[in-house]
Amino acid sequence: MGNTALPDSRTETDGSAVVRVLSYNVRSLRDDEDALTRVVRACAPDLVFVQEAPLFFRWRKHAARLAKKSDMLVLTGGGSAAGPLLLCTLRSTVERTEDVLLPRTPGLHRRGLATAVVRIGGARLGLISCHLSLQAEERYAQTGQLLDRLKALDVPHGIVAGDINERPDGPSFRRLAGELQDCRAVRPWGGEHTFTPADPRRRIDAVFATSGIEVLGCGVPTGLPGVTEEDLRAATDHLPVLAALRIPPA
Incomplete structure (x- = not known):
């Protein structure tokens, strides 16, 4: 699909x-x-799956500021999900939300999931924002917990997105891609690699969708009007992933 x-x-x-x-x-x-x-703002998203949202002093205030400056609303997550956060626009009607803390391995960071069920147009879908472990064994276990949580949302369609901390040829990434559509692989658009912004050589951030969702394009929004190389390098230590998806009505 290139940069159309x-x-x-x-x-x-x-x-x-x-x-x-x-x-x-x-x-x-x-x-x-x-x-x-x-x-x-330049990406004009309906939904933002954030990782590494502020966790500590006045984290809710920081999340609200990020949402307001981005022309979005806080949906759920943040400190209560150990970092993953979901933002939405008024286009989403929220059915329910839940912040999930995953089992902790001593000596490693606590990880969690920000989850929600929303309706957009006639579509009903589950959402999970995730940031998986740096440690391979724990990361693989978290992948299974994430897939179980998606099934437990009991929705016709679902989107999982986040920092996988692993390339597409790794076992955890392949486990996700075996159950869900790896949107970038299905319909490439924009750039591929997400880490680091100064010298991107690894794709460790991704958007996944359940099988009934049509992927219209997915990738790093390089070349998108309003998205500059300077802003991408200055914003954070990862590049974002933008996807356009068509979700059937419920």
């Missing part, structure tokens, strides 16, 4: 929803927050 335009958000006559989904590791907003929010 991604479809804009819309609700089609049959009730199916075309949604723009952004996954972004924001490194606790320690970098250039204005550059970060310029990138988010």
Whole structure:
């Protein structure tokens, strides 16, 4: 698909929803927050799957500020999910949310999932923002826990996005791609590698979708109008992943 335009958000006559989904590791907003929010706004997402949202002092205030500057609303997550956060626009009608803490391995960071069920147009879908472990064995276990949690949402369609901390040829990434569509692999658009912004050589961030969702394009939004190389480098230590998806009506 290259760098042809991604479809804009819309609700089609049959009730199916075309949604723009952004996954972004924001490194606790320690970098250039204005550059970060310029990138988010330029991507015009309906949903943002954030990783490494601020965790500590006044984390809710920081999440709310990020949402407001990005023209979004806080859906769920943040400190209560150990970092993953979900943002949405008013296009989403929220059915329920739940922040999940995953089992902790002594000596390693606590990990969690921000989960929600929303309706957009005539579509009903589950959402999970994740940031998996740096340690391979724990990461593989978390992949199974994530897939179990997606099934437990009991929805017709689902989107999982986040920092996988592993390349597509790794066992955890392959486990996800075996159960879900790896949106970048299905319909490439934009750039491929997400880490690091200064010298991107690894694809460790991804958007996944259940089988009934049509992938219209997915990749790093390089060359997208309003997204500059300077802002991508200044915003955080990962590049974002933007996907356009068509979700059938419920």
